[in-house]
Amino acid sequence: MQQYKKTQYKLILVLVGLPARGKTHISYKLNRYLNWIGYKSEIFSIKGAQQNNDGFDQKIDYELEIDPANQQFVEVRQQLSQIAAQQLVQFLQNDGDIALYNGLTSTKADRQKLKSLFKETLKLEYQTFWVESICDDPQVILNNFNESKLSRFQDKTIESFTNHINVLAKDYQSLENIENLSYIKLINIGKLVKVHMLEGYLCSKIVSFLLNLHANNRQIYLVRSCQTEYHLLDKIGGDPELSATGRQHSQQLGDYFIEELKGNKNITFFSSQMKRGIQTAEIVGEKLGIKALKTKNLDEIDYGICDGLTVKEIAAKYPKQIKERKANPLEFKYPRGESFLDVIHRVEPIIYEIERSREPVLIIAHVAVLKCLYAYYHCNQISEIPNIDIPINCVIKLVPIPYHCLESRVIIK
Amino acid sequence: MQDCHKSQKIAICMVGLPARGKTYISRKLHRYLNWLGYNCKVFNIGNYRREICGTECDKTFFDSKNEQATKARNECAQMALNDLISFLNSDGEIAIFDGTNTTKQRRNMVQCSLSQQCQNVQTLWIESICDDADVIQNNIRLTKLNNPDYVSMNPEDATKDFLGRIRMYEEVYQKIELDENLSFIKLINIGEDIQIHKVKGYLLSKIISYLMNLHIYPRPIYLTRHGGSTFNQENRVGGDCDLSQQGIQYSEQLGKFLLDEFPTQEKRNQIHCLTSTMKRATQTADIVCNILKINYLQLKTLDEINVGICDGLTYTQIAIQFPEDFAQRKVNKLTYRYPRGESYLDLISRIEPIIYEIERSREPVLVIGHQAILRCLYAYFHRNEISEVPQLEIPIHAIIKLTPAAYYCEEIRIRIDPETGERKQIEEYLQYERVNLLTKKKSYILL
Numbered sequence: 001m002q003q004y005k006k007t008q009y010k011l012i013l014v015l016v017g018l019p020a021r022g023k024t025h026i027s028y029k030l031n032r033y034l035n036w037i038g039y040k041s042e043i044f045s046i047k048g049a050q051q052n053n054d055g056f057d058q059k060i061d062y063e064l065e066i067d068p069a070n071q072q073f074v075e076v077r078q079q080l081s082q083i084a085a086q087q088l089v090q091f092l093q094n095d096g097d098i099a100l101y102n103g104l105t106s107t108k109a110d111r112q113k114l115k116s117l118f119k120e121t122l123k124l125e126y127q128t129f130w131v132e133s134i135c136d137d138p139q140v141i142l143n144n145f146n147e148s149k150l151s152r153f154q155d156k157t158i159e160s161f162t163n164h165i166n167v168l169a170k171d172y173q174s175l176e177n178i179e180n181l182s183y184i185k186l187i188n189i190g191k192l193v194k195v196h197m198l199e200g201y202l203c204s205k206i207v208s209f210l211l212n213l214h215a216n217n218r219q220i221y222l223v224r225s226c227q228t229e230y231h232l233l234d235k236i237g238g239d240p241e242l243s244a245t246g247r248q249h250s251q252q253l254g255d256y257f258i259e260e261l262k263g264n265k266n267i268t269f270f271s272s273q274m275k276r277g278i279q280t281a282e283i284v285g286e287k288l289g290i291k292a293l294k295t296k297n298l299d300e301i302d303y304g305i306c307d308g309l310t311v312k313e314i315a316a317k318y319p320k321q322i323k324e325r326k327a328n329p330l331e332f333k334y335p336r337g338e339s340f341l342d343v344i345h346r347v348e349p350i351i352y353e354i355e356r357s358r359e360p361v362l363i364i365a366h367v368a369v370l371k372c373l374y375a376y377y378h379c380n381q382i383s384e385i386p387n388i389d390i391p392i393n394c395v396i397k398l399v400p401i402p403y404h405c406l407e408s409r410v411i412i413k
Numbered sequence: 414m415q416d417c418h419k420s421q422k423i424a425i426c427m428v429g430l431p432a433r434g435k436t437y438i439s440r441k442l443h444r445y446l447n448w449l450g451y452n453c454k455v456f457n458i459g460n461y462r463r464e465i466c467g468t469e470c471d472k473t474f475f476d477s478k479n480e481q482a483t484k485a486r487n488e489c490a491q492m493a494l495n496d497l498i499s500f501l502n503s504d505g506e507i508a509i510f511d512g513t514n515t516t517k518q519r520r521n522m523v524q525c526s527l528s529q530q531c532q533n534v535q536t537l538w539i540e541s542i543c544d545d546a547d548v549i550q551n552n553i554r555l556t557k558l559n560n561p562d563y564v565s566m567n568p569e570d571a572t573k574d575f576l577g578r579i580r581m582y583e584e585v586y587q588k589i590e591l592d593e594n595l596s597f598i599k600l601i602n603i604g605e606d607i608q609i610h611k612v613k614g615y616l617l618s619k620i621i622s623y624l625m626n627l628h629i630y631p632r633p634i635y636l637t638r639h640g641g642s643t644f645n646q647e648n649r650v651g652g653d654c655d656l657s658q659q660g661i662q663y664s665e666q667l668g669k670f671l672l673d674e675f676p677t678q679e680k681r682n683q684i685h686c687l688t689s690t691m692k693r694a695t696q697t698a699d700i701v702c703n704i705l706k707i708n709y710l711q712l713k714t715l716d717e718i719n720v721g722i723c724d725g726l727t728y729t730q731i732a733i734q735f736p737e738d739f740a741q742r743k744v745n746k747l748t749y750r751y752p753r754g755e756s757y758l759d760l761i762s763r764i765e766p767i768i769y770e771i772e773r774s775r776e777p778v779l780v781i782g783h784q785a786i787l788r789c790l791y792a793y794f795h796r797n798e799i800s801e802v803p804q805l806e807i808p809i810h811a812i813i814k815l816t817p818a819a820y821y822c823e824e825i826r827i828r829i830d831p832e833t834g835e836r837k838q839i840e841e842y843l844q845y846e847r848v849n850l851l852t853k854k855k856s857y858i859l860l
Contacts (some may be wrong), residue, residue, distance in 0.1 A: 177606070192591070195607040198625065204773060208622045211609070239753060296759055336653060342713050356618060 009125035010092045011202055012118065016105045016132040018172055019066055019165050020144050022189065023133055025402045026213070027100045030131075033209055034098050036376045037348065038341065042091055045102035046077060049084040056080070066164045068171075078104060085114060089121045098202075105130075106172045108179060115181075129203050130183035131210070132175050137188045143215060189215050212356040220354060220361045220377070221257075222370050222396040225276040226250045231392070236314075237300065237307035242279045249393055250280045252412050254287030256395060261360065265290050268357040270350065271364040272298035281364045292364065297346050300366035304337025329386035340385050344372045351376055374398075377405045422501045422534040423616060424527050426510040428520070428589060429541040431579050432552040434603075437819055438539060438627065439511040445623055448761070448768075448793055451506045451616075456497045458512035461489040468561045472577035477585045494523060498530045507616075514538075515586045517593060524595065537617055538597035539624065540589050545602055548629075549579075555819045603628055626773040629819075634771060634794060635671075635779045636787050637812040639688075639697040640664045640831070645809065650731070651717070651724035656696045662831035663810045664697045668704030670812065670829055670836060671779070681705045685774055687767070688781040689715035698781050709781075714767055717783035721754025746803035757803050760789050768793055791815070795822050811839065 013030065015023040027043050034041040047063050050056045062080060065073045081103035088099045104110050111130075118128065135141050145158060175183050177196060184207055185194040195207060227246035230238050242250065261267060271281035271292040277299075281292035306314050306321070315322055325332040333339035338346075347369055354361050354373075363373065371388045377398050379385065390396070391411070399406040425442065427435040439455050446453040466474070466485055474482045490512060497508045514520055520538070527534055543549060553575055557563060563571035589597050591610065598621055599608040612621055640660025644652045656664065675681045686709035688698040698709045723731050723738075732739045742749040750756035755763075764786065771778050771790075780790060788805045791797075794815050797805065807813070811828040826839040 191611060193607075193609040195609075195625070197605060198607065201770070201773070204622075204626060207625065208618075211612070211618060211621065296755075296762070338713070345713070353615070356615070 011098045012128045013100045014130045015102045021133040039097040041098040043100045044084040044088040046080040049080040130181050132185045134187045216358040220398040225280040234310045237303035241275045250283035254284040266359050268361045298365040301368035302337040304334035423507045424536045428514045433541040439509045453507040455509045456493045458493045461493045475578050475581040538595045540599045542601045630775045634815045639694040642693040648727050651720040659831045664700035666829045666834040668701040683776040686779045718785040719754040721751035
């Protein structure tokens with residue numbers, strides 16, 4: 001019986017929109033989110049098709065060569081788009097769950113062709129959901145450029161790229177109800193959103209997720225609660241209070257954040273509901289003049305029958321469990337406790353909150369929970385989670401920018 | 414997670430022609446937001462109008478060219494709005510303004526009044542648009558004919574008059590437009606099309622997600638506890654034990670009962686079966702779903718309340734070993750949290766995703782759960798107050814069938830004897846009867 005996953009059929013997410021409208025950014029974020037919550041998801045784009053295929057000139061960036069007058073490039077782009085669609089079908093026929101398509105979809109004809117391709121070649125039950133990004137606010141478009149395309153321009157100028165887009169815009173056909181497609185239109189990064197024929201558990205989740213996206217690059221600080229006597233005794237779990245050293249370190253943490261946040265009181269501040277989390281948050285919060293929102297979702301992983309034991313005691317008492325955990329650390333569930341997968345599920349609402357927040361976010365929690373949060377921003381596979389290093393007395397600063405995430409770590413002495 | 418998210422007040426205003434489900438949406442939102450712990454109230458302009466102008470208003474009262482009546486209606490709306498503003502300025506947190514608000518002028522007046530007279534308020538406009546004649550006819554039949562306005566008329570005349578009333582409104586109806594610069598969500602033809610504009614913030618985002626999942630397809634929700642377990646027999650709490658012999662028998666009888674409820678395999682395949690990850694629940698689900706030939710979904714979110722250090726003890730042992738805790742729990746069962754465990758409030762917060770799932774589902778749902786969890790689920794659909802949750806009666810070896818209807822929830826309880834399979838509808842078994850004044854429906858609550 002499946003836990004958490006409810007797809008009886010495969011899902012295809014098709015992105016629609018003119019260049020520089022954030023399609024790639026949206027596809028990356030969605031792909032990251034879907035993989036994190038446990039689905040096998042992948043993106044199929046013109047760029048991807050080119051990279052996997054030696055038959056094409058790898059020096060030309062076909063995603064930027066959009067000049068509609070250049071017949072050669074137009075043909076190559078069409079070919080690559082077709083190859084990407086075929087690779088998508090292969091992926092879903094095997095063991096893929098969700099596929100994101102970022103190819104040529106700007107006209108009704110293109111979309112009908114794609115629909116037919118899927119219908120004829122995909123021999124499984126599947127659902128398609130179309131995600132269109134529209135921008136008519138020049139400031140928004142300019143920001144998009146500066147964030148994502150600028151770095152890829154070499155000899156080309158922004159001007160000619162924008163001119164090409166304006167030409168393409170004349171033939172562009174936005175999604176319409178008569179095409180009978182299930183879709184969401186995001187206009188000016190979610191200022192206005194239109195949804196049509198929304199159906200199914202997964203699509204509802206995806207729509208809720210997309211509604212929270214924005215373009216502000218804000219910092220996310222992940223911090224472990226400070227030292228407790230359990231640390232000194234090498235015990236795991238429990239609900240101990242901070243030791244004297246722990247309280248001292250919390251003060252130092254508070255000082256660090258006073259400098260870092262420069263008096264900004266408008267931050268999103270979360271802590272767990274465990275004593276060490278609350279105490280660390282209280283000391284830091286007092287220094288900053290803000291109160292933390294306490295949520296049980298950030299509580300440490302439930303160690304079940306191993307709670308309160310030292311590492312040596314567990315090795316002696318439950319050798320079978322230690323073996324199981326070594327074999328599959330991600331899915332291993334402590335008897336009467338939780339697994340990392342359970343923690344991911346528990347922490348999902350916090351991810352929504354972080355995504356929604358346009359201000360800096362400060363989270364005070366515990367090792368296993370922070371591993372899961374960190375993995376959302378940094379890892380491509382959740383199998384990496386058990387190996388992530390989250391040291392104590394260390395502030396991990398993440399700044400998500402389009403296509404990746406900047407990270408810096410500061411050890412508080 | 415509600416502490417700091419309460420800093421801003423919220424005013425939710427409905428927009429739409431009559432019989433478009435505005436009151437239905439208002440009441441569902443009211444239920445949901447109260448459930449999350451917010452102090453929420455609905456201000457229905459129609460109720461004010463009925464009190465002030467009486468209930469003998471036929472469709473000409475709603476003609477925009479009828480100056481005297483229009484003045485009276487505007488006064489009623491203003492009174493409702495004034496009460497709403499007082500509510501938000503005192504200890505109210507969320508207010509729902511349930512009225513047609515079909516003209517730009519009216520909406521502008523409301524928006525200005527709110528921003529000028531309320532401190533720090535966020536407004537959300539919900540417009541319900543429907544042009545499906547069958548749906549509208551059905552709405553009228555289900556909700557208007559019992560309305561105090563039409564109590565003395567026969568159904569045919571009442572429907573005719575009501576359709577006339579709708580036409581009066583249609584003449585002056587102006588849909589919300591972007592240049593009004595309002596935060597809004599438009600629900601078109603029961604969610605076939607949804608438009609969302611300028612919605613920001615934790616609570617508004619939650620409300621939007623909730624609204625996108627609403628529908629009016631009546632579907633049954635079956636709630637049952639797992640079959641009796643060895644711990645149940647010994648009167649112990651917590652643990653992860655197996656089914657007792659009786660428990661196994663109940664599971665089989667339950668399977669047979671559901672075979673009769675869903676006579677064809679096609680109907681059975683539509684059932685969403687949800688259960689927890691604890692052995693006694695999955696064992697019950699295994700047996701039942703084997704008989705029905707369907708799959709089930711295990712969710713840790715449905716696990717029984719975590720009783721922390723009291724796990725595995727009987728109530729007597731708890732009273733002896735932890736007398737202070739035992740006393741505290743008696744005083745306030747709702748907020749009491751077992752040390753290293755959970756409270757009922759934690760549970761309510763934990764099952765929120767399940768409630769979304771069940772709301773969204775247009776097919777029958779079967780939940781095989783545990784006592785405390787089912788108390789929370791039951792209370793949500795049956796519209797009990799949160800304070801009643803810890804005392805609700807969810808008997809073992811019985812199945813509760815809830816069918817949410819327009820303004821209330823129908824309920825049938827059937828006890829199934831594990832050995833004989835005899836099914837008996839529980840009607841008279843109640844120690845305390847509470848009649849919901851709004852819906853005239855009874856609930857079963859233990860003292």
